[in-house]
Amino acid sequence: MTSTLRSLLSIIQKSIDDIETVFEKRGVAFPSIDEPPSDSDAIRLEATVQAATALLTSAVHQLLANVQPPQAYILNNLFGYYMPSALRAVMETNVVEILREAGPQGMHVKEIAKRAQVDPTKLSSILCYLATHHIFREIEPDVYVNNRLSSVWDTGKSLSEIQESPLTKFDGTNGIAAVIGHCADESYKGAGQITEHIMAPDTAFEDSPERSPMMLAVGYDKGSMWTWFEEPSNEMRLRRFGIAMNGVNSIQPPGAIIKGFDWASLPAGSVIVDVGGGIGVSAISIVRAFDHLKCIVQDQSMFVKLGREHCRKTFPEALSSGRIVYHEHDFFEPQPQTSATVFLLKQITHDWSDRYVLRIIRRLREAATPTTTLILIDTIITHPCPSHPSDIPGANIPPPPWPLVANLGVANASTHFANLTMFTHFNAQERTLMHIVELLASTGWNVTRVHRSTESEGFLPQIIAVPMPVLKT
Incomplete structure (x- = not known):
């Protein structure tokens, strides 16, 4: 039988061959990290290159874990x-x-x-x-x-x-600098309190955002991270956070929000309600791509203000024409939009523990028409071990070649970074698909499909759900 090391080497070799073949077909060499950014970077986003890159990343890191002395591997990570x-x-x-x-x-x-x-x-x-x-x-x-x-x-x-x-500083940028600032500031400080949080008797089983590791780290006891952001001393952090969310979107392939779900099939004048939509990054992408749609972006007053400012700079005609509007709304309260074609929940449920999520999606089910679609976009956690297959179209990921772990290990590490970040910020979590399906079903939503950004990734897929029929009693 081929050894583990040789099998990993074979995966690495084939992945490199697949990547270089695509670049050669485009008439360019794979770029060195010492070269400046160029148009050839777009080739990395092609499906074949992304799939090969995921296998390559997984195999390289698994090879290092195998060959380095255990003490050295742990210390390098420590x-x-x-x-x-x-x-x-x-x-x-x-x-x-x-x-x-x-x-x-x-x-x-x-x-x-x-x-x-x-x-x-x-x-x-x-x-x-x-x-x-x-x-x-x-x-x-x-x-x-x-x-x-x-x-x-x-x-x-x-x-x-x-x-x-x-x-x-971060205004008008791709948001990556803001991501670095946010993650290496608030998130980093909060992560340092994880052990204290899970071991202290008064926080070990806490699930409220007001008593998260981050709030412990910054010594704030007046509310959650959102309240903390509203403090006058945190004006820069609030602006940076809003732009950082745009930076997270830039990590995905361009236009990821408009792929997967068939937005073009919606009738003219359809209303998409972007619940907790922040500064409207998703709404702008949707309306820019599909001029027959209208988006209502709902969020807290601080994000509504920043959102109008952002849209005025990036897509002013959508704001002036009313194709994008911003409304203040608390998604724990009854949903005022009762004729929505689509409710969009992008990176919302991962901010909350289960008891809060149930309140959010129940409000949307109460306001939904029989034909309303719910699009929930949050990271799906997959286990390193094989899982039972699902009968939901698009839910299953193909098993990787032996000896790679089932979730591709470090190649999908972003899903677990996100999971720990949600715990650190809010006492919340990313969830497995089964967990998400169960939460939605308990509030009257039936998951019909999953659209992944790539066939092997759990990072920000689109989970499509429709209302379950209301049973008459």
Whole structure:
């Protein structure tokens, strides 16, 4: 029988062959991380490349777990907490923008530190650590340039522009810098309190968002993360969080929200109610792609204000024509839109423990017509071990080749990052598909289909449900 190591090597080799074949057919070579971003990056999003990349990522990490001494593997992962710290440090000090302005010849860390107004010795340690992990490139001792990876969070703004208006640093960007800021600030601090939270008698079985690990970390006892964001001292964090959610969308293939569900089949004038829709990122994508649809974005007042501002900048004609409107609404209260064609719940239920989720989806079922569709978009958790197949179309993922774990391991790590993040922020969770199906069924919704972003991923699929018939008594 072929050894585990040889089987993993075979998967790696075939995956590389599959990726390079696609690039060769497009007449380009697979890009190096030392090259600047280019149009060839779009090829990575093709289905064949994504599937091969998932297998490659899974096999490489499983190979490392097999061959490294156990102590070394655990310690390498243990000290991983320095990565978010380092990423936030260089993001907050605008190193990427400084190096972009320096050009391909790079810049010495002393000059970078001078422009960033920080200690060069400390910055050198941070940059050396990141370059060791292939983020930035050191071309001479202490001389750095951006590479393909560091350029991902470039705001595109000049250093002077950022320094003159730090509050708007993330405005108009792809959101990745905001994701780094949010995750390496609030989330990182909250994660440090997980053990204390699960072991303390007064929080061990707590499921309310007001008593989450993050609220423990920031010493806030007046409400949940949303209340904390509304504190005057957190204005920057609130703006950053809204833009970070757009950054999460940019991690998905472009236009992911408009794929899967057949939006084009909806009748002209159909109303999509984006419940808890934030600043309207999904609504803008939908209305931009389908001009026969209208979206109502519902959220708290702070997001409604930011949403109108965002839409005015990115898609003003939709706002002025009324094809996108913003309404204040508490989704625990009765739903005012009783003739919706579609209720959209994108990354909402994962913010809440089960007892709260039941209240949200019950309100939507009460307001639904017999033909209303519910589209729930949240990460689906899959287990590393094989699971029983589902009879819901699109629910099952193909089993990976031996010896890969059933959920592709690190290739799908984002689903488990998301799960722990929801616990840290809100005492909530991402859920397995069976868990989601059971919650929906208990409130009168029947799941009819799952559309995944790729055939093997659990990250932000579309779960389609329709109202169950009301039984007459």
